[in-house]
Amino acid sequence: MGNAIRGYAACSGDTPLRLFDFERRSPRPDDVVIEILYCGVCHSDLHGARNNWGSAKYPMVPGHEIVGRVTATGNDVTRFAVGDYVGVGCMVDSCRACSSCGAGLEQYCERGATSTYNNVDRHDGSRTYGGFSEQIVVSERFVLKMPDGLDLKAAAPLLCAGITAYSPLRHWRVGPGSRVAVVGLGGLGHMALKFARAMGAEVTLITRSAGKDADARALGAHHVVASTDDAQMTAAKEHFDLIVDTVPYQHDINPYVATLAPGGTLVMIGHFGKLEPAVNSTPLLMKRRAVAGSYIGGIPETQEMLDFCGEHKIVCDIETIDIQQIDEAFDRMLASDVKYRFVIDMASLNNAARM
Structure with a gap:
């Protein structure tokens, strides 16, 4: 018993x-x-x-x-x-x-x-x-x-939240010189900002919500892009090597795909389910872009993440x-x-x- x-x-x-x-x-x-x-x-x-x-x-x-x-x-x-x-x-x-x-x-x-x-x-x-x-x-x-x-x-x-954000950054080899965008500022997003910054990347938050600038920069973002602002999204076209999409509900990812550099990847870690509207494959084929997913992390990588947090004094807010x-x-x-x-x-x- x-x-x-x-x-x-x-x-x-x-x-x-x-x-x-x-x-x-x-x-x-x-x-x-x-x-x-x-x-x-x-x-x-x-x-x-x-x-x-x-x-x-x-x-x-x-x-x-x-x-x-x-x-x-x-x-x-x-x-x-x-x-x-x-x-x-x-x-x-x-x-x-x-x-x-x-x-x-x-x-x-x-x-x-x-x-x-x-x-x-x-x-x-x-x-x-x-x-x-x-x-x-x-x-x-x-x-x-x-x-x-x-x-x-x-x-x-x-x-x-920590390992879910850390694992794709490690898998896609984020480091100094990488240009990383994080979509959404919540439990996953705030950790992705902290990790990407600690790994040496240029970090951008993409958000629909106004007033996130100060929080995003305090968490490690160098830049903030409003996804509802066409001019800002146009300025970000073909820029990011990796986009970590943390949004936990169905949403249109096509505008984010357009901000990927040739060979870049958008990885989804928040939403489980169908994507609607559907992903347009043409921007993927024409620039060798990819849409991928990542789910938590294995035990060795989770220990690695914890040790990384210990080294860089990273915890959650x-x-x-x-x-x-x-x-x-x-x-x-x-x-x-x-x-x-x-x-x-x-x-x-x-x-x-x-x-």
């Missing part, structure tokens, strides 16, 4: 999250037991809890931007010790045998990675529950070492909340009323009245 712990769960798509007692699985020899200190709030948590994607299994304990402290380790664990500060992101397991897993790209596991919540443990069939809770049990292979010196609560969203405020936080996220990520102080669970 495992440990009985508390968390906050969604029990349907249209009711508030509530206090939920459940049982974590018993630790296996390669497992790390983690006391959860902080958990970021991702748009995926909102979409999952409210069944926007149609795949919710209730009760659901969301949360996959987890930072905590190791409280116990299995006999086979070699990388972590009691007292270590660690992180857990969007995955807690994979098949570990396919070519993607062998390449450290567990997020593309050919048999499907095991999600931190709303999934099934591939060994014992138990449900996976996420970080809106007191504790989590994870194989050491999917646990990350937190660098010394980072503010742990502000580092929590690095486990999803956050607002800390109590777990009791989670439904309000979801509503504010939908209204884009946060700069730029909510993080739950899980000590607030101690104040939760049993329901």
Whole structure:
């Protein structure tokens, strides 16, 4: 039998999250037991809890931007010790045998990675529950070492927002001399600006919203382009080597494609689904441009990203909340009323009245 712990769960798509007692699985020899200190709030948590994607299994304990402290380790664990500060992101397991897993790209596991919540443990069939809770049990292979010196609560969203923005910048080899544009200034966008600047790129924010200049420049942008201003978009034509599109809803990407330099790539990291209007292939063929996608990152690259953050003192801009405020936080996220990520102080669970 495992440990009985508390968390906050969604029990349907249209009711508030509530206090939920459940049982974590018993630790296996390669497992790390983690006391959860902080958990970021991702748009995926909102979409999952409210069944926007149609795949919710209730009760659901969301949360996959987890930072905590190791409280116990299995006999086979070699990388972590009691007292270590660690992180857990969007995955807690994979098949570990396919070519993607062998390449450290567990997020593309050919048999499907095991999600931190709303999934099934591939060994014992138990449900996976996420970080809106007191504790989590994870194989050491999917646990990350937190660098010394980072503010742990502000580092929590690095486990999803951070790696999602970092991975395409690394894959497309951004460095000094690269010309990078970031579309959208939210949880993903603000991290993409910070990372691209730290990598030495010339960085531009492209935004539909007025009044973002000061914030964008403070986060690392050299330039700001208003996508609603035809003159500014025309001036940016054929300029960018890489565009990181962080917009989480359906939108027209064709105007952004026109700002790609020959051989440039627009990579989507925010929107899952069809693109409407459709992408016009002519500007792609005529300038060898590409439209691509990128999804989180593998465990080795996530550790690399955390180490990069430790070296460059990069964390997320956050607002800390109590777990009791989670439904309000979801509503504010939908209204884009946060700069730029909510993080739950899980000590607030101690104040939760049993329901």
